[in-house]
Amino acid sequence: MTDDAPDAQRRRLLIATTSAVGGLGLVAGSVPFVCALRPSRSAEVAAAPVEVDLKALREGEQLTVQWRGQPVCVLHRSAADQARLLADEAGLADPDSRESSQPPYVDPRLRSRRPDIFVVTAICTHLGCIPSLAPGAADRDGGYLCPCHGSHFDLAGRVFRDQPAPLNLAVPPYHFRGDTLLVIGSDEEGAT
Ligand code: FES
Structure with a gap:
């Protein structure tokens, strides 16, 4: 085991944490976008x-x-x-x-x-x-x-x-x- 092993572990942990947070942000950001693509209730009523x-x-x-x-x-x-x-x-x-x-x-x-x-x-x-x-x-x-x-x-x-x-x-x-x-x-x- 070398001296930089802890640094490598910290780096991997940091990368994993950043990816997870980024993924959550993408999901959270896309939900309102998907909702915006659905017609509103009033638009559905008008087209009925x-x-x-x-x-x-x-x-x-x-x-x-x-x-x-x-x-x-x-x-x-x-x-x-x-x-x-x-x-x-x-x-x-x-x-x-x-x-x-x-x-x-x-x-x-x-x-x-x-x-x-x-x-x-x-x-x-x-x-x-x-x-x-x-x-x-x-x-x-x-x-x-x-x-x-x-x-x-x-x-x-x-x-x-x-x-x-x-x-x-x-x-x-x-x-x-x-x-x-x-x-x-x-x-x-x-x-x-
Ligand atoms: S809008 Fe011009 S004749 Fe009807």
Whole structure:
């Protein structure tokens, strides 16, 4: 045994202690970081599907709910509204919704799963203002009118030609549970 043996032992002990403390610091430091990556409770609530009871929504009426911080309109279209949408497509920019955002299971012309219930995100595809239901707007048979630059959409959210908005209004994912409950934000596959 040499004279420097105690020094070597102290050095090994010091290295081991420093490594252990450093490791603890890394674990302690990473816990808040991992927590920060998880969505907050309020963010989870905001992203959750929204249920809408359709029992009180009469023909011609519309209600608006918030989903993911965006207004989503639910309109009860009459049989006459549906017939007019299919018969009067000459002035539309994208009548079959080839360029527009919608789930694959909605009819491309009526843009809905059920012909009577229309669900649409009320965010203008021009610069993001909120169009509102405007029966008789611009001498066409009603529709949605954007207050910012006047883009006009029909009762299926399809934009007319030569408007500032380039695309139809987007349709969010949704499904029905029974005849009277609408669930916005998820479809049968659970897509959100
Ligand atoms: S934001 Fe709607 S027309 Fe410009």
